[in-house]
Amino acid sequence: MSRSTDDLRIGNARPLITPWVLAEELPLPDPLAGDIASARRTIEAILSNRDPRVLAIVGPCSVHDPESLLDFARQFQVLCEPLRDAIFPVLRVYFEKPRTVVGWKGLINDPDLDGSFHINRGLHLARRVLLDVNKLGLPTASEFLDTTFGQYYADLVSFGAIGARTVESQIHRELASGLSMPVGFKNGTNGVIEVAIDAILSAQHSHWFPSLTKEGTPAILQSTGNPHGYLILRGGSSTGPNYDARHIADAAVALVARELPASVIVDCSHGNSEKDYRRQAEVMSSLCEQIEQGQEAIRGIMLESHLVEGKQEVRAGQALTYGQSITDACLSLADTGVLLELLASSVRKAGRIS
Numbered sequence: 341m342s343r344s345t346d347d348l349r350i351g352n353a354r355p356l357i358t359p360w361v362l363a364e365e366l367p368l369p370d371p372l373a374g375d376i377a378s379a380r381r382t383i384e385a386i387l388s389n390r391d392p393r394v395l396a397i398v399g400p401c402s403v404h405d406p407e408s409l410l411d412f413a414r415q416f417q418v419l420c421e422p423l424r425d426a427i428f429p430v431l432r433v434y435f436e437k438p439r440t441v442v443g444w445k446g447l448i449n450d451p452d453l454d455g456s457f458h459i460n461r462g463l464h465l466a467r468r469v470l471l472d473v474n475k476l477g478l479p480t481a482s483e484f485l486d487t488t489f490g491q492y493y494a495d496l497v498s499f500g501a502i503g504a505r506t507v508e509s510q511i512h513r514e515l516a517s518g519l520s521m522p523v524g525f526k527n528g529t530n531g532v533i534e535v536a537i538d539a540i541l542s543a544q545h546s547h548w549f550p551s552l553t554k555e556g557t558p559a560i561l562q563s564t565g566n567p568h569g570y571l572i573l574r575g576g577s578s579t580g581p582n583y584d585a586r587h588i589a590d591a592a593v594a595l596v597a598r599e600l601p602a603s604v605i606v607d608c609s610h611g612n613s614e615k616d617y618r619r620q621a622e623v624m625s626s627l628c629e630q631i632e633q634g635q636e637a638i639r640g641i642m643l644e645s646h647l648v649e650g651k652q653e654v655r656a657g658q659a660l661t662y663g664q665s666i667t668d669a670c671l672s673l674a675d676t677g678v679l680l681e682l683l684a685s686s687v688r689k690a691g692r693i694s
Contacts, residue, residue, distance in 0.1 A: 357460045358556030359491040364625050366467045368495055371473050374547045379430075379498040379522045381480035386428055386571045387603050387639050392692035394631070395605065395640030396420070396680060397481045397499065401651075401668035403447045406469045408663040409433070412647050412673060413473050419677045425693055426684035430499055431478045435466045436485035437667055444654065444666065448489060453654050453666075470496035487515050488552050497521055504529045504541065504574060504610070512628070513542040513547040518563030524572040524605050524640075531576020531611060533591055533630050537598055540569035553626060571595060571604050572642070575611020582620030583612045585630055592637040605640035609668065617644060617651075617669040624679045628686035636692075641683065644668055645676040 359641060368376075385391035398416060403409050420429040436446040444450055447469075470493055473480050478500035478674035484490050485506065494500070500519050504526040506512040516523045516539070523543065525536040543566045551558045565669050575581040582591075583606050592602035606612065608623040620643055631638055647663025648674035654660065664670075671679075687693060 341635050342511055345499065350640070351370050354459075356375040356462060356556075358554070360554040360556065362463055362467055362492050363495075363554070366464070366471060368471070372471070372545075373495070375477070376474060376496065376498055382428060383479070383499050384568050387568070387605070388601055389636065389639065390605060391425075391428075392449045392687070392694075393426055393428045394638070394683060394687055395430065395499075396683065397430045397432050397605070397640065397642045397644050398425045398676060398680070399481075399608075400434070400646045400670055401644045401665050402434045402437045402637055403466075403469060404444075404453065404666045405660070406447075406465055408647060409469060410472055410476075411663065412645075413476055413478055415647070415673055416676075417478055420680065421671070423680055423684040426687035427680060429478065429680075430481045431473055432644070433473060433480045433482050433497075434471060435462070435491070435493075436483060438503055446485075447681050448486075454656075463489070465491045467496065484512070484515060484519070490515065490519065491552050494519060494521070499524065502526065504576070505682070507539050508535050510542075511549065513539050514547040514563065515551075516543040516567050516569065517545060517547045518549075518561060519566055522568035522570065522576060523566060524570050526572040526574045526607065527576060527582070529576055529611075531579025531582055531595060533571060533573070533582070536571050537594060537600065540571065540600060541598060543569045543664065544693055570601075570639075572607055573604055573612070574607035574609075575614070577611070579611075581612045581614065581623070583608070583626055585626075585633075585635065588630060588635055588637055603639045605642060606638060607642040609642065609644040615668075616672070617649070617671055620644065620671055621675070621679060624683065628682050631683075631686045631692075632689050634690065643679065644670045645673055647673050649675065 451462040481499035483501040500523040527533040608620040613619040651669040
């Protein structure tokens with residue numbers, strides 16, 4: 341009797357829907373595809389210093405309730421309408437949550453919040469959410485964590501992100517090289533920016549890498565390279581916050597030294613807020629002051645925000661507070677509006693807007 345050496349630690353397997361079938365069930369209409377293409381070009385122009393506005397990527401840490409996200413999106417859109425001369429709003433729509441050890445992994449992996457891992461349902465929800473948000477006229481931003489999930493919804497995303505935990509990963513750099521939208525690379529969890537700059541340069545090149553076709557067939561894909569990669573400063577465990585004038589100036593110098601545009605996006609949360617969501621306001625205040633003083637390298641900001649401030653725990657049998665994060669704590673939308681008005685005012689004072 342032969343001894344098995346395969347799948348010894350696999351306890352179950354389920355069929356996975358193909359990207360093509362999901363897109364057929366939830367198609368992207370041509371007019372909406374045109375809007376997404378236009379938003380991508382606008383974001384590229386802002387981050388390449390060809391559009392004087394500042395990119396504002398705002399939204400919950402992660403999506404757990406599509407209904408409250410759409411509610412946030414509608415209110416966010418109204419709030420930003422009078423600020424569009426100075427900022428370009430993009431909704432943060434993050435479906436995957438990287439975990440340091442274990443925990444809820446996001447809407448795609450566990451849409452029912454109970455460890456049932458109905459991933460096919462999660463993929464349907466994710467694509468539906470992106471369609472609904474784009475139909476409102478808001479571009480979307482999302483982090484690409486699983487290297488195959490992007491095939492199911494990347495056509496609906498206007499700005500992609502590679503996170504601090506995966507920025508050194510070769511497979512994520514290869515993935516970014518084939519993505520159809522501009523991509524931001526966060527500095528590493530320790531705060532070092534060189535790994536993100538290396539990732540930007542790597543993603544500019546063509547790569548061959550294994551993935552799935554839209555039909556769900558395993559394949560080796562060749563990318564043509566992504567010329568639109570940008571640095572996201574998010575602070576770190578070794579460097580501490582890296583949003584002040586010195587860090588911004590140093591980042592700009594480091595980018596130019598590698599023949600990249602002196603363009604940075606600052607994440608006001610995570611290491612820059614030292615995990616205190618209220619301190620995002622301090623970060624924004626510093627950025628606004630730098631913009632008014634003529635620092636043109638600040639081309640974008642990121643804020644974690646939801647309808648209700650703070651965060652909550654998921655407990656079996658206990659109803660969740662509507663519009664409050666279940667992962668990282670967020671600013672309320674009301675407080676976020678104040679910060680965005682401050683940002684728009686600073687862009688205008690700096691003379692960026694004619």
